[in-house]
Amino acid sequence: xADMDWPSCGKSLKGVILDMCGVLYDSGEGGGVAIPGSIEAxxxxxxxxxxxxxxxxxxxxxxxxFVDKLxxxxxxxxxxxxxxxxxxxxxxxxxxGYRPHLLVYDGLLPEFDSVDTTNPNCVVIGDAAxxxxxxxxxxxxxxxxxxxxxxxxxxxxxxxxxxxxxxALDVGAYMKALEYACDLKAEVVGKPxxxxxQSVLNDxxxxxxxxxxxxxxxxxxxxxxxxCGMKGVQVRTGKYRPSDERHSTVTADGTVDDLAQAVDMILxxxx
Amino acid sequence: xADMDWPSCGKSLKGVILDMCGVLYDSGEGGGVAIPGSIEAxxxxxxxxxxxxxxxxxxxxxxxxFVDKLxxxxxxxxxxxxxxxxxxxxxxxxxxGYRPHLLVYDGLLPEFDSVDTTNPNCVVIGDAAxxxxxxxxxxxxxxxxxxxxxxxxxxxxxxxxxxxxxxALDVGAYMKALEYACDLKAEVVGKPxxxxxQSVLNDxxxxxxxxxxxxxxxxxxxxxxxxCGMKGVQVRTGKYRPSDERHSTVTADGTVDDLAQAVDMILxxxx
Numbered sequence: 001x002a003d004m005d006w007p008s009c010g011k012s013l014k015g016v017i018l019d020m021c022g023v024l025y026d027s028g029e030g031g032g033v034a035i036p037g038s039i040e041a042x043x044x045x046x047x048x049x050x051x052x053x054x055x056x057x058x059x060x061x062x063x064x065x066f067v068d069k070l071x072x073x074x075x076x077x078x079x080x081x082x083x084x085x086x087x088x089x090x091x092x093x094x095x096x097g098y099r100p101h102l103l104v105y106d107g108l109l110p111e112f113d114s115v116d117t118t119n120p121n122c123v124v125i126g127d128a129a130x131x132x133x134x135x136x137x138x139x140x141x142x143x144x145x146x147x148x149x150x151x152x153x154x155x156x157x158x159x160x161x162x163x164x165x166x167x168a169l170d171v172g173a174y175m176k177a178l179e180y181a182c183d184l185k186a187e188v189v190g191k192p193x194x195x196x197x198q199s200v201l202n203d204x205x206x207x208x209x210x211x212x213x214x215x216x217x218x219x220x221x222x223x224x225x226x227x228c229g230m231k232g233v234q235v236r237t238g239k240y241r242p243s244d245e246r247h248s249t250v251t252a253d254g255t256v257d258d259l260a261q262a263v264d265m266i267l268x269x270x271x
Numbered sequence: 272x273a274d275m276d277w278p279s280c281g282k283s284l285k286g287v288i289l290d291m292c293g294v295l296y297d298s299g300e301g302g303g304v305a306i307p308g309s310i311e312a313x314x315x316x317x318x319x320x321x322x323x324x325x326x327x328x329x330x331x332x333x334x335x336x337f338v339d340k341l342x343x344x345x346x347x348x349x350x351x352x353x354x355x356x357x358x359x360x361x362x363x364x365x366x367x368g369y370r371p372h373l374l375v376y377d378g379l380l381p382e383f384d385s386v387d388t389t390n391p392n393c394v395v396i397g398d399a400a401x402x403x404x405x406x407x408x409x410x411x412x413x414x415x416x417x418x419x420x421x422x423x424x425x426x427x428x429x430x431x432x433x434x435x436x437x438x439a440l441d442v443g444a445y446m447k448a449l450e451y452a453c454d455l456k457a458e459v460v461g462k463p464x465x466x467x468x469q470s471v472l473n474d475x476x477x478x479x480x481x482x483x484x485x486x487x488x489x490x491x492x493x494x495x496x497x498x499c500g501m502k503g504v505q506v507r508t509g510k511y512r513p514s515d516e517r518h519s520t521v522t523a524d525g526t527v528d529d530l531a532q533a534v535d536m537i538l539x540x541x542x
Binding site for chain 2: 112129130131132133134135137138141142145159160166167168169170172173176177178179180181182183
């Protein structure tokens with residue numbers, strides 16, 4: 001059984017990458033709540049000889065504000081350990097000489113302070129929530145359709161997420177709308193993009209087989225990591241659904257109740 | 272050459288179907304303007320022994336208001352001759368026992384007066400323009416995702432259209448957003464749906480090979496009609512672009528400068 005086998009990779013393991021929302025905490029009013037055992041699990045990983053990074057598709061807050069939120073929940077995390085789509089997008093924009101038209105959440109705008117946005121030659125969308133108005137989406141569309149070669153970057157490709165008052169459309173839906181209208185394919189920045197996972201591996205100076213990803217999203221966390229050559233383990237918290245364990249295309253290397261159990265199994269293998 | 276050949280079908284022809292916007296008139300402020308020669312061309316067709324129907328994906332006005340607009344432009348048209356997506360959708364909804372959540376332009380709502388919309392078990396979207404707010408799209412999404420078997424009807428599947436102040440996203444973009452978020456395929460009502468073209472043929476009591484479609488939209492008018500076994504002719508007015516004449520998948524049976532030229536060629540073949 002995969003569930004019994006995966007911790008055996010623990011012996012050769014040199015680094016662990018953790019998804020955040022749904023693994024460390026559940027989002028909700030007032031910043032959400034820590035998932036039981038997860039604060040202690042992060043502490044144990046930090047006390048081990050394993051490298052640790054955090055990898056999130058969070059795009060409603062800049063990293064500083066996001067890390068502050070997690071510290072308030074009790075986690076020992078620093079900004080330099082957190083990988084999120086916006087800084088990855090900024091690096092791509094600068095490298096390729098793109099000046100974006102930004103359709104993102106206001107809280108994310110500080111991440112783009114260093115980027116030239118005059119006379120845009122591409123569009124960047126993130127989960128803009130109520131900023132996804134008819135006018136704003138049309139404006140982004142008009143920028144794209146006015147370009148000789150339209151280029152669209154999407155910070156993640158989620159379908160929807162849970163808000164305190166119900167489900168809400170995520171950035172992926174609006175990405176599809178613009179892709180169809182402009183007859184183009186967006187470049188996704190963030191999970192499950194291989195470039196994004198590779199940037200985390202590069203930062204740890206590890207090969208894929210030396211790293212393990214733990215997440216609650218079977219396709220974007222587990223499948224994305226596996227696609228890069230890493231192991232991928234799913235937790236039964238966050239957006240996990242029982243049907244994930246019989247998914248048609250993605251099979252996790254292991255499924256555990258929560259982060260605490262995953263960390264205990266990994267560390268037990270190493271001693 | 273197809274352009275020389277197609278009028279030869281005129282001898283066996285028994286009915287003509289005309290697209291409206293871009294063939295009869297160009298939209299714009301104050302209801303738009305008639306395309307030169309088109310008012311006279313409609314008169315000539317009506318004076319001939321050919322049956323005549325109008326087929327539009329217009330969804331911002333109900334048929335009465337839409338026909339009134341065309342009468343003011345000088346066209347001799349009656350409501351019973353006009354086929355548009357909303358009445359076709361109403362027929363489908365009633366036939367299959369669907370109670371729709373409606374996300375359509377206010378001007379279209381009267382078409383749905385006879386439909387039960389309590390406790391919705393499907394969603395119908397049309398080009399809702401500024402009613403495509405974040406809140407309204409989320410509301411439609413929540414209705415769909417809350418259904419055991421989500422059903423989405425889309426009145427047309429256009430990518431975008433021209434407004435007086437620039438291009439605007441059409442219903443197809445929002446259809447794609449909801450399709451992706453809910454992992455479903457919408458049922459398109461209107462052109463290029465074969466059911467829609469067939470309903471016009473049924474009304475004329477004609478076989479496909481006895482009818483000819485004239486439109487400015489290569490894919491939805493010409494390709495859609497050809498898919499049903501009709502001939503399809505494109506006019507070089509409206510949304511026609513020169514690149515249409517070397518399209519990868521759709522080749523019109525003929526391409527003419529405008530409706531006036533098409534009608535003259537058809538009637539000349541019959542005498």
